[in-house]
Amino acid sequence: MDKSSLEAKRILLIIGGGIAAYKCLELIRRLRERGAGVRAIMTGAAREFVTPLSVSSLTGEKVFTDLFDLTDEAEMGHIELSRDADLLVVAPATADLMARMAGGLANDLATTALLATDKPVLIAPAMNVRMWEHAATQRNITTLKRDGISFVGPNEGDMACGEFGPGRMAEPMEIVAAVEAHFGEAAFAAGQPLKGLKALVTSGPTHEPIDPVRYIANRSSGKQGHAIAAALAALGAETVLVAGPSTTPDPAGVSVHHVETANEMLAACEAALPADIAICAAAVADWRVEASADQKMKKNGEDGLHLKLKQNPDILATLSSLKGKKRPRLVVGFAAETEKVIAHATDKLKRKGCDWIVANDVSPATGIMGGDDNLVHIISAQGAEDWPRASKREVAGRLAHRIADHFKKGKSAT
Numbered sequence: 539m540d541k542s543s544l545e546a547k548r549i550l551l552i553i554g555g556g557i558a559a560y561k562c563l564e565l566i567r568r569l570r571e572r573g574a575g576v577r578a579i580m581t582g583a584a585r586e587f588v589t590p591l592s593v594s595s596l597t598g599e600k601v602f603t604d605l606f607d608l609t610d611e612a613e614m615g616h617i618e619l620s621r622d623a624d625l626l627v628v629a630p631a632t633a634d635l636m637a638r639m640a641g642g643l644a645n646d647l648a649t650t651a652l653l654a655t656d657k658p659v660l661i662a663p664a665m666n667v668r669m670w671e672h673a674a675t676q677r678n679i680t681t682l683k684r685d686g687i688s689f690v691g692p693n694e695g696d697m698a699c700g701e702f703g704p705g706r707m708a709e710p711m712e713i714v715a716a717v718e719a720h721f722g723e724a725a726f727a728a729g730q731p732l733k734g735l736k737a738l739v740t741s742g743p744t745h746e747p748i749d750p751v752r753y754i755a756n757r758s759s760g761k762q763g764h765a766i767a768a769a770l771a772a773l774g775a776e777t778v779l780v781a782g783p784s785t786t787p788d789p790a791g792v793s794v795h796h797v798e799t800a801n802e803m804l805a806a807c808e809a810a811l812p813a814d815i816a817i818c819a820a821a822v823a824d825w826r827v828e829a830s831a832d833q834k835m836k837k838n839g840e841d842g843l844h845l846k847l848k849q850n851p852d853i854l855a856t857l858s859s860l861k862g863k864k865r866p867r868l869v870v871g872f873a874a875e876t877e878k879v880i881a882h883a884t885d886k887l888k889r890k891g892c893d894w895i896v897a898n899d900v901s902p903a904t905g906i907m908g909g910d911d912n913l914v915h916i917i918s919a920q921g922a923e924d925w926p927r928a929s930k931r932e933v934a935g936r937l938a939h940r941i942a943d944h945f946k947k948g949k950s951a952t
């Protein structure tokens with residue numbers, strides 16, 4: 539059991555009047571042991587089956603009934619009662635209660651709270667099989683579902699009335715599972731829009747060896763790429779960061795592969811495929827020494843040294859040109875420009891074959907180079923978006939959300 543699956547969740551349990559009401563005592567215990575706070579409203583009929591004292595002993599809270607007086611209203615009105623919850627659970631939802639809900643009635647505290655709420659509602663129907671199958675109930679079920687109400691059960695089985703068929707209330711643990719699933723899906727919708735997607739990010743410089751102790755490098759800090767990997771992971775993406783040598787710490791929740799050279803970076807990227815998203819934020823060295831020395835090079839009395847350089851593979855262009863399922867669905871490159879930022883970046887978008895370019899303005903006037911801020915424009919086939927100057931972390935967060943929006947739109951378009 540996950541002891542904290544419902545930690546700090548507030549549930550308003552509306553107990554209807556049916557024999558299955560006794561199962562609510564067990565339900566309250568199971569919800570509370572997972573960390574949920576439970577308040578209960580009991581209908582008049584429910585109080586014929588279980589006592590408010592039993593219910594309040596288990597919720598640890600006052601039980602709300604139609605018999606509330608003005609003091610109750612002053613303490614907590616019915617509107618506040620339903621709005622204060624994260625989820626309303628109706629169990630058992632009797633045929634009569636469902637009919638009143640479907641009709642929008644508010645003739646007792648339970649239905650008033652249900653009509654006044656703007657929170658999600660989950661119901662666990664329980665009734666005699668013939669009542670369940672009756673055209674009126676079936677009509678009400680359709681209406682309630684159309685109104686966005688979720689159902690758990692009913693199950694088929696022996697009924698307290700001696701008949702057999704659908705109408706038994708779902709077991710307490712089934713209701714708990716439905717409550718957990720509700721909050722799981724809500725968390726997904728609220729905070730983890732990239733869940734189920736895989737992201738690959740390159741970051742930092744590369745070091746291209748001259749000999750075992752010397753190398754060609756650049757000043758990239760890796761701050762922006764590392765922040766992007768962290769931001770994608772925070773939105774739920776399974777994230778692989780291929781990082782060149784940098785002092786920026788590995789981000790949490792990300793699988794990090796440390797590499798030195800451009801060739802190693804490319805190999806690590808290819809090994810991480812397939813991925814849905816690829817972000818090439820690394821400052822990959824354009825050149826490497828064609829034949830680096832195995833031993834430390836010695837001064838040989840000559841005035842100079844000639845190193846023959848060979849062009850490195852372009853990782854961004856390579857990933858962009860992959861075919862079929864191997865190509866990430868969204869490939870994003872970076873372009874640091876000092877002038878004509880948008881024009882140069884648009885040109886780079888075409889040359890590299892990627893989907894977006896994050897163009898950063900590193901002209902001396904911005905004072906951006908090597909700092910914690912970034913001033914970027916997002917270039918795509920749709921044009922350029924100008925973002926305000928912000929910290930690299932903020933840019934990363936905004937980019938991750940922008941990517942989530944892109945995939946959401948893609949999904950709704952299919």
Ligand code: C5P
Pocket residue numbers: 740800818819820821822823824850851852853854855870871872873874
């Ligand atoms: O060609 P340029 O270096 O200006 O392009 C920058 C973009 O290309 C960045 O996204 C960078 O990560 C990527 N790049 C790459 N492999 C290279 C050179 C650049 O992935 N060899």
